[in-house]
Amino acid sequence: MKSTFKVFAALLVALILFSTVTPAQSVNPFKKDTQVGQVGIGLGLAGIYGTASVPPISLGFQYGIEDKISIGGILAYASSTEDWGGYFEQGWSWKYSYFLIGARGEYHFLENIEKLDGYAGVTVGYNIVSFSEPTGYLSSYGHTSGSYAVFGVHGGVRYFFSPNFAAFGELGYGLGILTAGIAYKF
DSSP states (O other), rough: HHHHHHHHHHHHHHHHHHHSSSSOOOOOOTTTTTTEEEEEEEEEEHHHHHEEEEEEEEEEEEEEEEEEEEEEEEEEEEEEEEEEETSSSTEEEEEEEEEEEEEEEEEEOOOTTHHHHHHHHEEEEEEEEEEETTTHHHEEEEEEEEEEEEEEEEEEEESSSSSSEEEEEEESSSSSEEEEEEEEEO
16 A cells, blocks of 8 residues: 555656646636546545455546536456454455446536636446455355445546646545546546
């Protein structure tokens, strides 16, 4: 987790430094035909068992179908462990992996505030959950997954340091409750 945070912090610092050497210009964050890709790391786990061993990492894309309205998708991955060491002589640890694939729709507001793209939206998808434990006993009884449909709402803001690069923060239901990262506008 600490090394992931260090990589994220280094990318954010590089983004800030890069944005200071580009000429200052007005940025209109989101219009029809705008395309934005983003990579984020989450804090807090939504609907996840145990303690996070890999925090939620997400990859998203949005395409403006109208001014203020976009559609897109999200892919996210996280894993966690549940330690049963105190209950069993062997020191068992159950491992869960989560892979979320979803479609998103967003409404973009704050169009009159330079360099900011505020948005709120919905996510509809499927969370593919896999489970493993050291004996294989539970797997033989079909307790290997708990995959489920996902419906969630989210809201966030992107701050554009330059015409194409932004930092973002998002709050909502997916794999992570709070997600931060970097975005690129095509």
